[in-house]
Amino acid sequence: MGDEVRSNGNFSQSSGNSDDQSHATVIDIYSLGNYYFGSKEVIPFKDETLADRVQRMKSNYAAHGLRTCVQAVILVELFKHPHLLLLQVRNSIFKLPGGRLRLGESDIDGLRRKLSRKLSADETGDGIGWEVGECLGMWWKPDFETLVYPYLPPNVKCPKECTKLFLVRLPESRKFIVPKNLKLLAVPLCQIHENHKTYGPIISGVPQLLSKFSFNIIES
Amino acid sequence: MGDEVRSNGNFSQSSGNSDDQSHATVIDIYSLGNYYFGSKEVIPFKDETLADRVQRMKSNYAAHGLRTCVQAVILVELFKHPHLLLLQVRNSIFKLPGGRLRLGESDIDGLRRKLSRKLSADETGDGIGWEVGECLGMWWKPDFETLVYPYLPPNVKCPKECTKLFLVRLPESRKFIVPKNLKLLAVPLCQIHENHKTYGPIISGVPQLLSKFSFNIIES
Numbered sequence: 517m518g519d520e521v522r523s524n525g526n527f528s529q530s531s532g533n534s535d536d537q538s539h540a541t542v543i544d545i546y547s548l549g550n551y552y553f554g555s556k557e558v559i560p561f562k563d564e565t566l567a568d569r570v571q572r573m574k575s576n577y578a579a580h581g582l583r584t585c586v587q588a589v590i591l592v593e594l595f596k597h598p599h600l601l602l603l604q605v606r607n608s609i610f611k612l613p614g615g616r617l618r619l620g621e622s623d624i625d626g627l628r629r630k631l632s633r634k635l636s637a638d639e640t641g642d643g644i645g646w647e648v649g650e651c652l653g654m655w656w657k658p659d660f661e662t663l664v665y666p667y668l669p670p671n672v673k674c675p676k677e678c679t680k681l682f683l684v685r686l687p688e689s690r691k692f693i694v695p696k697n698l699k700l701l702a703v704p705l706c707q708i709h710e711n712h713k714t715y716g717p718i719i720s721g722v723p724q725l726l727s728k729f730s731f732n733i734i735e736s
Numbered sequence: 737m738g739d740e741v742r743s744n745g746n747f748s749q750s751s752g753n754s755d756d757q758s759h760a761t762v763i764d765i766y767s768l769g770n771y772y773f774g775s776k777e778v779i780p781f782k783d784e785t786l787a788d789r790v791q792r793m794k795s796n797y798a799a800h801g802l803r804t805c806v807q808a809v810i811l812v813e814l815f816k817h818p819h820l821l822l823l824q825v826r827n828s829i830f831k832l833p834g835g836r837l838r839l840g841e842s843d844i845d846g847l848r849r850k851l852s853r854k855l856s857a858d859e860t861g862d863g864i865g866w867e868v869g870e871c872l873g874m875w876w877k878p879d880f881e882t883l884v885y886p887y888l889p890p891n892v893k894c895p896k897e898c899t900k901l902f903l904v905r906l907p908e909s910r911k912f913i914v915p916k917n918l919k920l921l922a923v924p925l926c927q928i929h930e931n932h933k934t935y936g937p938i939i940s941g942v943p944q945l946l947s948k949f950s951f952n953i954i955e956s
Contacts, residue, residue: 541871597890651761653947666947667925670817705887710937717930721944727873727886728945 542730546688548592548702550736558697570660580619583677586627587614588684589652589722592702593733599702600722603634610715624648627682637693644690649683652725655718664717679718681725762950766908768812768922770956778917790880800839803897806847807834808904809872809942812922813953819922820942823854830935844868847902857913864910869903872945875938884937899938901945
């Protein structure tokens with residue numbers, strides 16, 4: 517693996533004027549081919565109706581208050597364009613890797629735990645940790661329905677769920693070991709942008725949340 | 737002016753888990769009533785057809801290359817909800833305050849110049865500078881048409897325009913002096929979000945770009 521930077525792959529990065537924060541706003545991305553993909557035993561999903569799910573969320577809220585979900589934005593390069601890693605459930609729903617925090621768990625610890633569960637060989641990971649970076653955005657669910665907003669809507673005093681997106685930078689190589697009942701996909705940003713219908717509001721907004729970053733495509 | 741923080745105004749801010757970057761992701765916002773609004777002489781606009789505009793952009797591109805626009809995201813509080821300051825041109829088009837950089841001008845200098853021209857008593861400002869903060873996002877125009885993308889689309893080697901959005905934090909009080917042919921409006925984030933039809937893709941995405949921030953509403 518080398519570290520030569522493609523001159524035409526990072527055009528968008530080098531055209532800017534002087535920027536004090538330039539170091540923090542560059543993301544090194546590596547080719548999909550740098551990573552190994554394997555599978556492991558299925559992880560059980562709650563098989564429940566929408567009504568059951570709402571009932572469960574209501575009980576959880578009554579017991580523990582606001583639910584916090586943490587999700588990872590993980591990028592690889594393919595055809596010189598950034599691709600986002602998504603998990604597909606039952607050949608239909610797309611999700612960012614992540615999940616719900618345990619009581620008292622920090623965002624970062626919770627996200628690392630979820631990433632190991634869904635993307636690593638075992639719960640404790642495959643020896644390479646997950647580099648959880650900055651929060652890119654937050655979405656609020658004012659009620660137990662499905663609508664989410666990137667702000668707390670006026671007059672909402674008690675939101676029911678907060679979903680936080682974190683940038684997770686990959687090393688130049690690692691193994692992804694994914695449960696057999698999930699499919700891991702690399703989807704180009706240009707396919708995701710504004711594609712609410714397929715990816716929902718949170719995922720389809722990820723290209724915008726990443727737009728302040730420059731992508732530094734590193735060739736193997 | 738005091739600095740007491742409303743306990744119910746910053747709920748969204750205090751519910752998070754521990755976050756190393758929490759200091760950088762809080763925006764203090766002040767009531768619209770803290771600011772003075774006045775008017776000044778009109779500033780001339782280029783009155784041209786779309787075809788003329790495209791021709792002008794082509795000539796400029798041939799002479800000077802990629803065009804960079806800088807725009808400001810400026811917030812005030814009203815009804816305990818963040819509002820975005822927008823300029824309205826000819827009672828129809830909405831724009832973020834800003835404009836095109838001069839040759840060799842830095843993002844920050846250019847944005848300060850544009851803000852003074854459109855929002856201050858005179859070109860040199862009204863004695864209070866503009867605190868230009870971090871870049872929130874960038875949009876690329878691959879060609880001289882009107883479509884913009886929050887990434888450089890695949891196979892686009894020579895984008896024609898880049899629009900950069902910067903967070904501009906307001907002091908607790910200042911004067912806005914606006915040319916008579918522009919209208920300055922404070923529009924709630926909840927009205928802007930996903931409202932492409934009225935505000936276009938760049939402005940309607942601002943609530944998402946701000947979603948990682950906590951708003952600290954400071955009472956006067």
